[in-house]
Amino acid sequence: MKEKPQERYGVCSQLFLAELTAAIFLFILCVSQCILAFAVSERISRRTRDLNQAVVMAQAIVEVWKAQGEEGLAEMLLFSKEMQEKEITAYWTALNERWEPVEKTFFDEKERSMCHMARIEIHRKEGLSEAVVTMSNGNGASEVTYQGKAAELLPDSGGRVVFVLRAGKYEDDSELEGGGVR
Numbered sequence: 001m002k003e004k005p006q007e008r009y010g011v012c013s014q015l016f017l018a019e020l021t022a023a024i025f026l027f028i029l030c031v032s033q034c035i036l037a038f039a040v041s042e043r044i045s046r047r048t049r050d051l052n053q054a055v056v057m058a059q060a061i062v063e064v065w066k067a068q069g070e071e072g073l074a075e076m077l078l079f080s081k082e083m084q085e086k087e088i089t090a091y092w093t094a095l096n097e098r099w100e101p102v103e104k105t106f107f108d109e110k111e112r113s114m115c116h117m118a119r120i121e122i123h124r125k126e127g128l129s130e131a132v133v134t135m136s137n138g139n140g141a142s143e144v145t146y147q148g149k150a151a152e153l154l155p156d157s158g159g160r161v162v163f164v165l166r167a168g169k170y171e172d173d174s175e176l177e178g179g180g181v182r
Contacts, residue, residue, distance in 0.1 A: 053099035054116070054135040058165040061120055061133050066169050073120065077101045082119070092119045099135075124171065133165040 064072045070089065073079040078101040079091035093101050095116040102115070119134045 050099075055165075057095065057099045057118060058133045058135050061118060062131060062165060062167040065120065065122070065131055066167070070122070077118075078103060079118075079120065087124045088121060089124075090119065090121045092117060095135075127171050128168060129171050130166065130168040133167070135164075 061073070061077060064076050068076070070079075070091070073091055074081075077093055079093045082090040082092045084090075095118055096102050097115070099116055101118070117136050119136070121132045121134075123130045123132075
């Protein structure tokens with residue numbers, strides 16, 4: 001017996017509909033994976049940009065400290081004294097989203113917790129000063145950009161440390177008077 005044309009078209013249309021549904025599902029799966037890849041690459045790009053800005057700012061802080069001392073930190077980079085003990089002095093400053101120093105008078109407590117922070121701790125011992133610069137995200141900022149080995153030494157950072165830089169300089173330049181070289 002011959003099949004009726006309507007039954008043959010019904011089977012074909014069901015098969016076509018199943019193939020079309022599978023193709024649409026595969027397309028949706030591919031699109032979702034592409035969107036996920038773009039989101040991950042954006043997050044990696046933001047982290048890399050933040051790390052780069054933190055490193056550049058930490059290096060600038062050290063260079064200002066080496067060239068102009070603690071006065072330069074206060075004048076050029078808007079640092080405020082946090083604490084002072086016999087051989088240790090610490091300063092901090094608020095940084096905006098581009099890792100640039102900002103006037104702290106413009107920030108209230110909520111805004112201060114959202115910005116980045118820079119802290120420099122200066123240790124003096126026998127004519128040698130060592131500075132530890134810590135760049136960190138504020139309480140409201142996103143996850144940590146980078147946490148190096150030196151950052152592991154800061155258990156009280158709450159996981160917000162972005163970058164730690166250590167530098168040193170000799171404080172006693174009395175031997176260099178008259179332009180002599182050691």
